[in-house]
Amino acid sequence: MSDLYTNSGPVAGQLHIGRLFVATLRRDLMLSLRRKSELVNPLIFFLMVITLFPLGVSPESGFLSQLAPGVLWVAALLATLLSMDALFRSDFEDGSLEQLLLSPQPLYVVVLAKVLAHWSLTGLALTLVAPLIAVMLFLPAQGMPGLLLSLLLGTPTLSLFGAIGAALTVGLRKGGVLISLLVLPLYIPVLIFGSAAVQAAVTGLPVAGHLALLGALLAFGLVLAPLAIGAALRISVSG
Protein backbone atom coordinates (compact mmCIF):
# COMPACT_ATOMS: atom_id res chain seq x y z
CA MET A 1 0.00 0.00 0.00
CA SER A 2 2.90 2.26 0.79
CA ASP A 3 4.05 2.80 -2.77
CA LEU A 4 0.66 3.98 -3.99
CA TYR A 5 0.16 7.62 -4.67
CA THR A 6 -1.54 9.83 -2.16
CA ASN A 7 -2.29 13.48 -2.62
CA SER A 8 0.84 15.29 -1.59
CA GLY A 9 -0.66 18.67 -0.84
CA PRO A 10 -0.50 22.13 -2.33
CA VAL A 11 3.25 22.72 -2.11
CA ALA A 12 4.10 19.96 -4.52
CA GLY A 13 1.13 21.03 -6.61
CA GLN A 14 2.56 24.40 -7.51
CA LEU A 15 5.62 22.83 -9.08
CA HIS A 16 3.38 20.72 -11.24
CA ILE A 17 1.38 23.65 -12.52
CA GLY A 18 4.24 25.34 -14.32
CA ARG A 19 5.27 22.08 -15.88
CA LEU A 20 1.72 21.37 -16.93
CA PHE A 21 1.40 24.78 -18.58
CA VAL A 22 4.61 24.34 -20.55
CA ALA A 23 3.83 20.73 -21.47
CA THR A 24 0.35 21.61 -22.76
CA LEU A 25 1.62 24.61 -24.68
CA ARG A 26 4.34 22.54 -26.29
CA ARG A 27 1.99 19.73 -27.12
CA ASP A 28 -0.57 21.98 -28.77
CA LEU A 29 2.02 23.91 -30.74
CA MET A 30 3.60 20.66 -31.86
CA LEU A 31 0.22 19.31 -32.94
CA SER A 32 -0.60 22.43 -34.94
CA LEU A 33 2.78 22.53 -36.59
CA ARG A 34 2.34 18.95 -37.73
CA ARG A 35 -1.03 19.76 -39.21
CA LYS A 36 0.14 22.38 -41.64
CA SER A 37 -3.09 22.79 -43.59
CA GLU A 38 -4.98 23.91 -40.51
CA LEU A 39 -2.11 26.16 -39.61
CA VAL A 40 -2.25 28.26 -42.76
CA ASN A 41 -6.03 28.17 -43.08
CA PRO A 42 -6.78 31.35 -41.09
CA LEU A 43 -3.96 33.19 -42.80
CA ILE A 44 -5.15 32.25 -46.27
CA PHE A 45 -8.68 33.23 -45.36
CA PHE A 46 -7.43 36.58 -44.08
CA LEU A 47 -5.44 37.16 -47.24
CA MET A 48 -8.33 36.13 -49.49
CA VAL A 49 -10.88 38.45 -47.92
CA ILE A 50 -8.47 41.33 -48.22
CA THR A 51 -7.62 40.60 -51.86
CA LEU A 52 -11.24 40.16 -52.85
CA PHE A 53 -12.31 43.49 -51.40
CA PRO A 54 -10.61 45.74 -53.97
CA LEU A 55 -11.89 43.44 -56.73
CA GLY A 56 -15.44 43.45 -55.49
CA VAL A 57 -15.85 47.01 -54.30
CA SER A 58 -13.42 49.41 -55.86
CA PRO A 59 -9.69 49.42 -56.45
CA GLU A 60 -9.48 53.16 -55.93
CA SER A 61 -6.81 53.98 -53.35
CA GLY A 62 -8.58 56.81 -51.54
CA PHE A 63 -11.68 54.70 -51.05
CA LEU A 64 -9.73 51.61 -49.93
CA SER A 65 -7.61 53.47 -47.42
CA GLN A 66 -10.81 54.71 -45.78
CA LEU A 67 -12.19 51.20 -45.66
CA ALA A 68 -8.96 49.53 -44.56
CA PRO A 69 -9.22 49.70 -40.74
CA GLY A 70 -12.66 48.14 -40.66
CA VAL A 71 -11.96 45.54 -43.34
CA LEU A 72 -8.72 44.43 -41.73
CA TRP A 73 -10.36 44.01 -38.37
CA VAL A 74 -13.43 42.22 -39.70
CA ALA A 75 -11.23 39.84 -41.70
CA ALA A 76 -9.03 39.13 -38.68
CA LEU A 77 -12.10 38.51 -36.53
CA LEU A 78 -13.66 36.11 -39.02
CA ALA A 79 -10.38 34.29 -39.56
CA THR A 80 -10.11 33.73 -35.82
CA LEU A 81 -13.72 32.62 -35.59
CA LEU A 82 -13.14 30.15 -38.41
CA SER A 83 -10.31 28.47 -36.55
CA MET A 84 -12.12 28.34 -33.21
CA ASP A 85 -14.13 25.17 -33.79
CA ALA A 86 -11.03 22.99 -34.05
CA LEU A 87 -9.67 24.08 -30.67
CA PHE A 88 -11.16 21.26 -28.59
CA ARG A 89 -12.65 19.11 -31.35
CA SER A 90 -9.82 16.63 -31.86
CA ASP A 91 -9.20 16.34 -28.12
CA PHE A 92 -12.88 15.54 -27.67
CA GLU A 93 -12.90 12.94 -30.41
CA ASP A 94 -9.84 10.99 -29.33
CA GLY A 95 -10.60 11.06 -25.62
CA SER A 96 -7.77 13.36 -24.55
CA LEU A 97 -10.34 15.84 -23.31
CA GLU A 98 -11.70 13.31 -20.82
CA GLN A 99 -8.20 12.74 -19.53
CA LEU A 100 -7.67 16.44 -19.30
CA LEU A 101 -10.82 16.90 -17.23
CA LEU A 102 -9.79 14.06 -14.95
CA SER A 103 -6.50 15.67 -14.15
CA PRO A 104 -6.20 16.84 -10.56
CA GLN A 105 -4.42 19.93 -11.82
CA PRO A 106 -6.34 23.17 -12.22
CA LEU A 107 -8.22 23.20 -15.49
CA TYR A 108 -7.57 26.94 -15.69
CA VAL A 109 -3.90 26.34 -16.44
CA VAL A 110 -4.45 23.76 -19.14
CA VAL A 111 -7.13 25.82 -20.82
CA LEU A 112 -5.01 28.95 -20.73
CA ALA A 113 -2.11 27.06 -22.30
CA LYS A 114 -4.34 25.72 -25.03
CA VAL A 115 -5.75 29.15 -25.82
CA LEU A 116 -2.28 30.65 -25.82
CA ALA A 117 -1.10 28.00 -28.27
CA HIS A 118 -4.12 28.67 -30.46
CA TRP A 119 -3.58 32.41 -30.36
CA SER A 120 0.11 32.26 -31.19
CA LEU A 121 -0.68 30.38 -34.38
CA THR A 122 -3.74 32.39 -35.41
CA GLY A 123 -3.99 35.79 -33.74
CA LEU A 124 -0.27 36.41 -33.50
CA ALA A 125 0.31 35.20 -37.03
CA LEU A 126 -2.50 37.44 -38.29
CA THR A 127 -1.02 40.39 -36.42
CA LEU A 128 2.36 39.81 -38.01
CA VAL A 129 1.10 39.63 -41.58
CA ALA A 130 -1.45 42.41 -41.12
CA PRO A 131 0.91 45.34 -41.88
CA LEU A 132 1.93 43.65 -45.12
CA ILE A 133 -1.65 43.17 -46.14
CA ALA A 134 -2.61 46.65 -44.95
CA VAL A 135 -0.29 48.04 -47.59
CA MET A 136 -2.45 46.35 -50.20
CA LEU A 137 -5.38 48.36 -48.91
CA PHE A 138 -3.40 51.62 -48.96
CA LEU A 139 -3.57 52.02 -45.20
CA PRO A 140 -1.51 55.16 -44.45
CA ALA A 141 1.81 54.48 -42.75
CA GLN A 142 0.84 56.37 -39.60
CA GLY A 143 -1.95 53.83 -39.08
CA MET A 144 0.43 50.87 -38.86
CA PRO A 145 1.40 51.12 -35.17
CA GLY A 146 -2.28 51.44 -34.26
CA LEU A 147 -3.10 48.40 -36.37
CA LEU A 148 -0.33 46.28 -34.89
CA LEU A 149 -1.02 47.23 -31.29
CA SER A 150 -4.77 46.90 -31.55
CA LEU A 151 -4.47 43.45 -33.14
CA LEU A 152 -1.87 42.43 -30.59
CA LEU A 153 -4.21 43.36 -27.74
CA GLY A 154 -7.45 42.37 -29.42
CA THR A 155 -6.80 38.97 -30.99
CA PRO A 156 -5.98 37.20 -27.69
CA THR A 157 -9.37 38.36 -26.44
CA LEU A 158 -10.95 36.92 -29.57
CA SER A 159 -9.25 33.58 -28.91
CA LEU A 160 -10.35 33.58 -25.26
CA PHE A 161 -13.98 34.44 -25.96
CA GLY A 162 -14.07 32.11 -28.95
CA ALA A 163 -12.81 29.25 -26.81
CA ILE A 164 -15.88 29.59 -24.59
CA GLY A 165 -18.07 28.98 -27.62
CA ALA A 166 -15.84 26.16 -28.79
CA ALA A 167 -16.04 24.51 -25.38
CA LEU A 168 -19.82 24.80 -25.26
CA THR A 169 -20.33 23.31 -28.72
CA VAL A 170 -17.62 20.66 -28.72
CA GLY A 171 -20.08 17.93 -27.74
CA LEU A 172 -22.36 18.68 -30.66
CA ARG A 173 -21.91 17.00 -34.00
CA LYS A 174 -22.07 20.23 -35.93
CA GLY A 175 -21.15 23.13 -33.74
CA GLY A 176 -19.92 25.37 -36.53
CA VAL A 177 -22.88 27.67 -36.94
CA LEU A 178 -23.82 27.72 -33.30
CA ILE A 179 -20.36 28.78 -32.24
CA SER A 180 -20.60 31.87 -34.47
CA LEU A 181 -23.96 32.81 -33.01
CA LEU A 182 -22.69 32.37 -29.47
CA VAL A 183 -19.43 34.17 -29.89
CA LEU A 184 -20.16 37.01 -32.31
CA PRO A 185 -21.91 39.22 -29.73
CA LEU A 186 -18.84 38.91 -27.51
CA TYR A 187 -16.61 39.86 -30.40
CA ILE A 188 -18.39 43.10 -31.18
CA PRO A 189 -16.79 45.28 -28.46
CA VAL A 190 -13.36 44.07 -29.54
CA LEU A 191 -14.17 44.89 -33.15
CA ILE A 192 -15.45 48.36 -32.28
CA PHE A 193 -12.47 49.39 -30.19
CA GLY A 194 -10.00 47.63 -32.46
CA SER A 195 -11.04 49.32 -35.67
CA ALA A 196 -11.53 52.61 -33.84
CA ALA A 197 -7.92 52.43 -32.69
CA VAL A 198 -6.72 52.00 -36.24
CA GLN A 199 -9.06 54.75 -37.41
CA ALA A 200 -7.70 57.10 -34.75
CA ALA A 201 -4.11 56.25 -35.62
CA VAL A 202 -4.75 57.00 -39.27
CA THR A 203 -6.25 60.40 -38.54
CA GLY A 204 -3.51 61.22 -36.03
CA LEU A 205 -5.73 61.16 -32.96
CA PRO A 206 -4.47 59.56 -29.73
CA VAL A 207 -4.96 55.79 -29.71
CA ALA A 208 -4.18 55.21 -26.04
CA GLY A 209 -7.81 55.28 -24.97
CA HIS A 210 -8.90 52.60 -27.42
CA LEU A 211 -5.90 50.46 -26.62
CA ALA A 212 -6.59 50.80 -22.91
CA LEU A 213 -10.11 49.52 -23.48
CA LEU A 214 -8.80 46.62 -25.55
CA GLY A 215 -6.35 45.91 -22.75
CA ALA A 216 -9.14 45.99 -20.21
CA LEU A 217 -11.14 43.50 -22.29
CA LEU A 218 -8.09 41.28 -22.50
CA ALA A 219 -7.52 41.41 -18.76
CA PHE A 220 -11.17 40.61 -18.18
CA GLY A 221 -10.95 37.71 -20.61
CA LEU A 222 -7.72 36.35 -19.15
CA VAL A 223 -9.18 36.21 -15.67
CA LEU A 224 -12.68 34.97 -16.36
CA ALA A 225 -12.74 33.21 -19.73
CA PRO A 226 -10.65 30.18 -18.65
CA LEU A 227 -13.11 29.57 -15.82
CA ALA A 228 -16.02 29.69 -18.25
CA ILE A 229 -14.17 27.48 -20.73
CA GLY A 230 -13.43 24.92 -18.03
CA ALA A 231 -17.03 24.83 -16.85
CA ALA A 232 -18.28 24.60 -20.43
CA LEU A 233 -15.95 21.68 -21.16
CA ARG A 234 -17.22 19.79 -18.13
CA ILE A 235 -20.79 20.29 -19.32
CA SER A 236 -19.96 19.22 -22.87
CA VAL A 237 -18.18 16.06 -21.80
CA SER A 238 -20.79 15.20 -19.20
CA GLY A 239 -23.59 15.22 -21.79
Add this chain to the structure above:
Amino acid sequence: MSEPLLKAEKLFCERDDRVLFDGLTFSVAAGEIVQIEGANGSGKTTLLRILSGLSRNYEGCLYWRGEAMEQVAEQYRSELLFFGHQPGVKALLTPEENLRWYQALHPSLERGDLRFALEQVGLRGFEDVPCHMLSAGQNRRVSLARLYLSKAPLWILDEPFTAIDKRGVAAKEALIRQHVDRGGSVILTTHQELTAVGAVRSINLDDQEGTR
Protein backbone atom coordinates in the same frame (compact mmCIF):
# COMPACT_ATOMS: atom_id res chain seq x y z
CA MET B 1 -8.71 -0.77 5.72
CA SER B 2 -12.24 -0.86 7.04
CA GLU B 3 -13.22 2.24 5.09
CA PRO B 4 -13.99 1.36 1.48
CA LEU B 5 -12.16 3.44 -1.10
CA LEU B 6 -15.16 4.18 -3.22
CA LYS B 7 -18.77 3.89 -2.23
CA ALA B 8 -21.79 4.42 -4.44
CA GLU B 9 -25.19 4.84 -2.88
CA LYS B 10 -28.52 4.52 -4.63
CA LEU B 11 -27.24 5.48 -8.02
CA PHE B 12 -29.92 6.20 -10.54
CA CYS B 13 -29.32 6.95 -14.16
CA GLU B 14 -31.71 7.39 -16.99
CA ARG B 15 -30.91 7.81 -20.63
CA ASP B 16 -33.42 8.65 -23.34
CA ASP B 17 -36.32 7.71 -21.05
CA ARG B 18 -34.73 4.35 -20.33
CA VAL B 19 -33.67 3.57 -16.80
CA LEU B 20 -30.17 2.13 -16.88
CA PHE B 21 -29.92 1.45 -13.19
CA ASP B 22 -31.87 2.42 -10.14
CA GLY B 23 -30.87 2.11 -6.51
CA LEU B 24 -27.45 0.76 -7.38
CA THR B 25 -25.41 0.53 -4.20
CA PHE B 26 -21.96 -0.95 -3.89
CA SER B 27 -18.54 -0.23 -2.52
CA VAL B 28 -15.02 -0.98 -3.61
CA ALA B 29 -12.44 -1.74 -0.98
CA ALA B 30 -8.69 -1.50 -1.30
CA GLY B 31 -7.27 -4.51 -3.06
CA GLU B 32 -10.50 -5.44 -4.74
CA ILE B 33 -11.35 -6.03 -8.39
CA VAL B 34 -14.88 -5.22 -9.44
CA GLN B 35 -16.09 -6.23 -12.85
CA ILE B 36 -19.12 -4.45 -14.24
CA GLU B 37 -21.06 -6.86 -16.40
CA GLY B 38 -23.98 -6.45 -18.68
CA ALA B 39 -25.17 -6.64 -22.25
CA ASN B 40 -24.31 -3.98 -24.80
CA GLY B 41 -26.19 -0.84 -23.96
CA SER B 42 -26.83 -1.82 -20.37
CA GLY B 43 -24.94 1.23 -19.13
CA LYS B 44 -21.51 -0.08 -18.27
CA THR B 45 -19.65 2.80 -19.81
CA THR B 46 -22.17 5.26 -18.40
CA LEU B 47 -21.61 3.87 -14.93
CA LEU B 48 -17.84 4.10 -15.27
CA ARG B 49 -18.11 7.67 -16.49
CA ILE B 50 -20.27 8.52 -13.51
CA LEU B 51 -17.84 6.85 -11.12
CA SER B 52 -14.90 8.69 -12.63
CA GLY B 53 -16.68 12.01 -12.23
CA LEU B 54 -16.96 12.73 -15.94
CA SER B 55 -20.71 12.43 -16.17
CA ARG B 56 -23.04 14.18 -13.82
CA ASN B 57 -26.27 12.86 -15.22
CA TYR B 58 -27.14 10.77 -12.23
CA GLU B 59 -28.84 10.83 -8.92
CA GLY B 60 -27.45 9.32 -5.76
CA CYS B 61 -24.26 9.75 -3.80
CA LEU B 62 -20.65 8.88 -4.34
CA TYR B 63 -18.11 8.74 -1.54
CA TRP B 64 -14.34 8.64 -1.79
CA ARG B 65 -12.60 7.40 1.34
CA GLY B 66 -15.78 8.13 3.25
CA GLU B 67 -16.20 11.72 2.11
CA ALA B 68 -18.70 13.07 -0.37
CA MET B 69 -17.22 13.14 -3.85
CA GLU B 70 -17.95 16.82 -4.48
CA GLN B 71 -15.90 17.74 -1.41
CA VAL B 72 -12.83 15.80 -2.42
CA ALA B 73 -13.07 15.93 -6.20
CA GLU B 74 -9.54 17.13 -6.67
CA GLN B 75 -8.06 14.55 -4.35
CA TYR B 76 -10.13 11.86 -6.01
CA ARG B 77 -8.91 12.85 -9.44
CA SER B 78 -5.33 12.72 -8.29
CA GLU B 79 -5.81 9.17 -7.05
CA LEU B 80 -7.64 7.88 -10.07
CA LEU B 81 -6.52 6.45 -13.36
CA PHE B 82 -9.22 6.30 -16.00
CA PHE B 83 -8.94 4.37 -19.21
CA GLY B 84 -11.88 5.27 -21.38
CA HIS B 85 -13.53 4.13 -24.57
CA GLN B 86 -11.29 6.35 -26.62
CA PRO B 87 -7.68 5.79 -25.73
CA GLY B 88 -6.86 9.50 -25.62
CA VAL B 89 -3.88 9.13 -27.88
CA LYS B 90 -3.00 11.93 -30.26
CA ALA B 91 -2.45 10.53 -33.74
CA LEU B 92 0.06 13.18 -34.69
CA LEU B 93 2.28 12.66 -31.68
CA THR B 94 4.62 9.79 -31.01
CA PRO B 95 3.90 7.36 -28.16
CA GLU B 96 6.61 9.01 -26.11
CA GLU B 97 5.24 12.52 -26.62
CA ASN B 98 1.77 11.30 -25.74
CA LEU B 99 2.94 9.82 -22.47
CA ARG B 100 5.04 12.87 -21.61
CA TRP B 101 1.93 15.00 -21.65
CA TYR B 102 0.08 12.54 -19.45
CA GLN B 103 2.90 12.69 -16.97
CA ALA B 104 2.54 16.43 -16.76
CA LEU B 105 -1.21 16.09 -16.45
CA HIS B 106 -1.28 13.46 -13.71
CA PRO B 107 1.14 13.68 -10.81
CA SER B 108 0.25 10.10 -9.92
CA LEU B 109 2.09 8.90 -13.01
CA GLU B 110 5.68 8.18 -12.18
CA ARG B 111 8.28 10.41 -13.72
CA GLY B 112 10.12 7.20 -14.34
CA ASP B 113 11.21 5.51 -17.43
CA LEU B 114 8.86 5.99 -20.35
CA ARG B 115 10.83 3.64 -22.51
CA PHE B 116 10.44 0.92 -19.93
CA ALA B 117 6.66 1.38 -19.93
CA LEU B 118 6.52 1.36 -23.72
CA GLU B 119 8.69 -1.73 -23.80
CA GLN B 120 6.31 -3.41 -21.39
CA VAL B 121 3.38 -2.85 -23.73
CA GLY B 122 5.38 -4.13 -26.66
CA LEU B 123 6.05 -0.83 -28.35
CA ARG B 124 9.79 -1.00 -28.25
CA GLY B 125 11.15 0.51 -31.42
CA PHE B 126 7.98 2.51 -31.98
CA GLU B 127 8.81 5.32 -29.57
CA ASP B 128 9.40 7.83 -32.35
CA VAL B 129 6.71 6.71 -34.78
CA PRO B 130 3.67 8.98 -35.01
CA CYS B 131 0.66 7.18 -33.59
CA HIS B 132 -1.34 7.41 -36.80
CA MET B 133 1.15 4.98 -38.30
CA LEU B 134 0.38 2.45 -35.56
CA SER B 135 -2.44 -0.09 -35.52
CA ALA B 136 -5.59 0.29 -33.43
CA GLY B 137 -4.31 -2.18 -30.88
CA GLN B 138 -0.97 -0.45 -30.66
CA ASN B 139 -2.72 2.86 -30.09
CA ARG B 140 -4.58 1.40 -27.16
CA ARG B 141 -1.31 0.01 -25.90
CA VAL B 142 0.12 3.50 -25.85
CA SER B 143 -2.64 4.52 -23.50
CA LEU B 144 -2.33 1.32 -21.49
CA ALA B 145 1.33 2.08 -20.94
CA ARG B 146 0.05 4.58 -18.38
CA LEU B 147 -0.87 1.63 -16.18
CA TYR B 148 2.79 0.72 -15.87
CA LEU B 149 3.59 4.20 -14.64
CA SER B 150 0.55 4.73 -12.49
CA LYS B 151 0.64 4.91 -8.74
CA ALA B 152 -3.02 5.80 -8.48
CA PRO B 153 -4.87 3.62 -5.97
CA LEU B 154 -7.99 3.31 -8.12
CA TRP B 155 -8.04 2.25 -11.73
CA ILE B 156 -11.21 2.53 -13.75
CA LEU B 157 -10.78 0.64 -16.99
CA ASP B 158 -13.41 0.62 -19.69
CA GLU B 159 -12.83 -2.34 -22.02
CA PRO B 160 -9.06 -2.31 -21.53
CA PHE B 161 -8.54 -5.47 -23.59
CA THR B 162 -10.32 -4.45 -26.78
CA ALA B 163 -8.04 -4.92 -29.78
CA ILE B 164 -5.25 -6.29 -27.59
CA ASP B 165 -3.73 -9.64 -28.54
CA LYS B 166 -3.62 -12.68 -26.24
CA ARG B 167 -0.16 -12.09 -24.92
CA GLY B 168 -0.96 -8.47 -24.27
CA VAL B 169 -4.06 -9.42 -22.33
CA ALA B 170 -2.09 -11.85 -20.19
CA ALA B 171 0.45 -9.14 -19.42
CA LYS B 172 -2.31 -6.68 -18.46
CA GLU B 173 -3.93 -9.25 -16.23
CA ALA B 174 -0.63 -9.79 -14.47
CA LEU B 175 -0.32 -6.05 -14.06
CA ILE B 176 -3.80 -5.76 -12.58
CA ARG B 177 -2.92 -8.60 -10.23
CA GLN B 178 0.20 -6.77 -9.14
CA HIS B 179 -1.74 -3.55 -8.61
CA VAL B 180 -4.26 -5.34 -6.43
CA ASP B 181 -1.52 -7.03 -4.47
CA ARG B 182 -0.04 -3.70 -3.47
CA GLY B 183 -3.43 -2.52 -2.23
CA GLY B 184 -4.91 -0.91 -5.31
CA SER B 185 -8.42 -1.37 -6.60
CA VAL B 186 -9.70 -1.89 -10.09
CA ILE B 187 -13.14 -1.34 -11.56
CA LEU B 188 -13.37 -2.63 -15.09
CA THR B 189 -15.63 -3.77 -17.84
CA THR B 190 -14.65 -6.43 -20.29
CA HIS B 191 -16.34 -9.05 -22.39
CA GLN B 192 -13.43 -11.39 -21.95
CA GLU B 193 -13.00 -13.93 -19.23
CA LEU B 194 -10.63 -12.75 -16.57
CA THR B 195 -8.45 -15.74 -15.91
CA ALA B 196 -5.32 -14.72 -14.11
CA VAL B 197 -6.25 -11.87 -11.82
CA GLY B 198 -7.55 -13.71 -8.78
CA ALA B 199 -10.81 -12.95 -7.02
CA VAL B 200 -13.20 -10.78 -8.99
CA ARG B 201 -16.46 -9.45 -7.69
CA SER B 202 -18.96 -8.71 -10.38
CA ILE B 203 -21.88 -6.35 -10.60
CA ASN B 204 -24.38 -7.19 -13.28
CA LEU B 205 -26.26 -4.30 -14.75
CA ASP B 206 -28.71 -6.52 -16.61
CA ASP B 207 -30.56 -7.11 -13.35
CA GLN B 208 -30.79 -3.39 -12.92
CA GLU B 209 -32.22 -2.68 -16.29
CA GLY B 210 -35.72 -1.32 -16.09
CA THR B 211 -38.21 -0.87 -18.86
CA ARG B 212 -40.27 1.70 -17.08
